[in-house]
Amino acid sequence: MISHRGEFVHPLCNALTVRLSGTMPKPWARMQETTVFIYRIVLSQTEWQKASEARHAAGDLWTRLVKIHRFCRRRHWHWPTETQLKAHFKRRIPLHSQTVQALIEKFCATIDGVRTKRQNGDKHARYPWRFRRYFNPIFKGQALKIQGAHLFLPLGRGRDPIRVRLPEAIPTGRMVLAELGYGEIYLTITREMPDPITIPSDKAGGLDIGVIHLGMISDGKEALAVSGRGLRSVKQGRAKALAELQKKRRRTKPGSRRRKRLNRAQHRVSQKVERVTRNALHHAANQIVAFCLAYGITLLYVGDLGTLNHKKRHRRSRRTNQDVGALEFGRWETYLAYKLKRYGIRLVKISEAYTSQTCPHCGHLNKVAGRTYRCRACHYQAHRDGVGAVNILNKGMHGAIRPGELLVPPRITYRRPVPLKRTLRRSPAEPREIAGGINGGKSGGSLPGSHDPRRNHGGFPRISAL
Numbered sequence: 001m002i003s004h005r006g007e008f009v010h011p012l013c014n015a016l017t018v019r020l021s022g023t024m025p026k027p028w029a030r031m032q033e034t035t036v037f038i039y040r041i042v043l044s045q046t047e048w049q050k051a052s053e054a055r056h057a058a059g060d061l062w063t064r065l066v067k068i069h070r071f072c073r074r075r076h077w078h079w080p081t082e083t084q085l086k087a088h089f090k091r092r093i094p095l096h097s098q099t100v101q102a103l104i105e106k107f108c109a110t111i112d113g114v115r116t117k118r119q120n121g122d123k124h125a126r127y128p129w130r131f132r133r134y135f136n137p138i139f140k141g142q143a144l145k146i147q148g149a150h151l152f153l154p155l156g157r158g159r160d161p162i163r164v165r166l167p168e169a170i171p172t173g174r175m176v177l178a179e180l181g182y183g184e185i186y187l188t189i190t191r192e193m194p195d196p197i198t199i200p201s202d203k204a205g206g207l208d209i210g211v212i213h214l215g216m217i218s219d220g221k222e223a224l225a226v227s228g229r230g231l232r233s234v235k236q237g238r239a240k241a242l243a244e245l246q247k248k249r250r251r252t253k254p255g256s257r258r259r260k261r262l263n264r265a266q267h268r269v270s271q272k273v274e275r276v277t278r279n280a281l282h283h284a285a286n287q288i289v290a291f292c293l294a295y296g297i298t299l300l301y302v303g304d305l306g307t308l309n310h311k312k313r314h315r316r317s318r319r320t321n322q323d324v325g326a327l328e329f330g331r332w333e334t335y336l337a338y339k340l341k342r343y344g345i346r347l348v349k350i351s352e353a354y355t356s357q358t359c360p361h362c363g364h365l366n367k368v369a370g371r372t373y374r375c376r377a378c379h380y381q382a383h384r385d386g387v388g389a390v391n392i393l394n395k396g397m398h399g400a401i402r403p404g405e406l407l408v409p410p411r412i413t414y415r416r417p418v419p420l421k422r423t424l425r426r427s428p429a430e431p432r433e434i435a436g437g438i439n440g441g442k443s444g445g446s447l448p449g450s451h452d453p454r455r456n457h458g459g460f461p462r463i464s465a466l
C-alpha cells in the first residue's frame with residue numbers, strides 16, 4: 001500500500017501488525033491475541049507464476065473498486081454497499097470467492113475508516129484513489145489447507161492452489177488469515193493468552209514518546225531513554241535510496257529488463273527497511289517493558305499522540321513532520337500496549353499539553369530549544385525528554401503538573417533499541433561510548449548497547465541497488 005506521502009507501506013504492517021481483542025466477549029473467555037507473522041517465501045517458477053497472477057487479479061479487483069467508488073462519489077450517488085459489491089463481483093474474478101469477499105470487505109473497511117476520519121475533521125484523509133497493478137490477495141482461514149510442510153492457498157474452482165512451503169517453526173494457534181505479498185507471506189494467527197502476570201504494587205511511571213528518543217521512561221528516580229536516532233536515519237536513508245532508484249527508473253522503458261530489475265530493487269529496499277523498523281520497535285517496546293518490570297511499575301502514563309499527528313501538523317516544521325509520520329508512532333504505541341498488557345501493566349493516555357514546556361521545579365513555562373531544557377525563572381536544567389517523562393508522570397498522578405514534586409532523575413540510562421548491526425554501523429571499528437546524564441550525573445552504566453545519544457550514527461542501510 002502506498003501511503004499519502006507516497007512511501008511503500010504494507011497495509012497490514014502499518015496498522016495491525018499486532019492487535020489484541022481488548023474486550024473479553026464472555027467472562028469466562030480468555031484474552032485472545034492476534035498477531036501477524038511475516039515470512040519470506042521462496043517459490044518455484046510455476047508457483048511464482050500463479051502467485052503473480054493472483055496478485056494481479058487482486059490488483060485488478062482493487063482498481064475496479066476504486067473506480068466504482070470514485071464514479072459514485074463524483075456524482076453524489078449512493079455508494080454501493082458491501083453486499084452489492086460482493087454480488088456484483090461474484091464469479092467474475094479469477095480468485096477464490098472468499099478472497100474476493102475479503103478484499104471487498106477490506107476496501108469497505110478502508111472507506112469507512114477514511115469517512116470517520118474526515119467527519120472528525122481530518123481533511124487530509126483521502127479515499128483510496130491509486131490504481132493498483134498488484135495487490136495482496138487475502139485467504140481466509142476456512143479455505144486454507146496445511147499438508148505436511150506446505151500451505152495451500154486456494155484460487156477457486158478449476159484453478160490449482162498456490163503451494164507455499166511453510167517455515168519450520170510456526171507459532172501455535174489458529175491460522176485465521178493469510179495474505180500473499182511480493183515474496184512474502186503474512187500469516188494472522190490467533191491464540192489464547194495466559195492470564196496476565198500481575199505485580200503486587202501500584203507504582204506509576206511516565207513515558208514520553210518522541211523522535212530523538214523513541215521513548216523516555218521514568219518513575220521519578222530512575223530513567224531510561226531508548227534512542228530513536230538510528231531508526232530515523234534508516235528511514236531517511238530509505239527515502240534517499242528510493243528517490244535514487246526512482247530517478248534511474250524514469251530513464252527506463254516500461255516492461256524492459258532494466259525496469260524490472262529496478263522494480264525488484266525498490267521492493268528490496270522497502271522490505272528491508274520495513275524489517276529493520278519492525279525489529280527495532282519490538283525491541284524498544286521490550287526495553288520499556290523490562291524497565292517497568294525492573295522497577296515494579298504497574299501503571300504507565302503516556303502522552304497522547306492522537307492529537308499530535310493531525311491537528312498540530314501546521315505548527316511543525318516540514319522536517320519534524322517527516323519524522324513524526326515516518327516513525328509510525330501508532331504502530332510503536334500498539335506494540336507497547338500489547339506487550340505491557342501481557343504483564344498486566346496498564347497504559348493510560350493523558351494529554352501531553354505543556355508537559356514538554358513546564359518546568360518540573362517551579363512550573364514556569366519555557367520555550368524549549370535544543371536537547372537541554374533550561375528554565376529561565378529558576379535556572380533548572382535537565383534533559384528535555386526527561387522533563388517530558390516526569391511531567392507526564394506528575395500530571396497522570398495528580399491531574400495537573402505539581403511543580404517541585406518530581407524532578408528529572410540525575411541518572412539516565414541510554415540505550416539503542418537493538419545493538420547496531422553491520423548494515424547500520426558507519427564503520428565497524430567505531431568504539432561504543434558510554435553516556436552521561438545531562439544534569440551533571442555521570443551515568444549510563446556499562447549496559448550493553450549504551451551509547452552517547454548526541455552522537456550521530458547516521459548513514460543509511462547499505463543496500464546495493466544496482
Ligand SMILES: [Zn+2]
Nearest residue numbers: 359362375378
Ligand atoms: Zn523553573
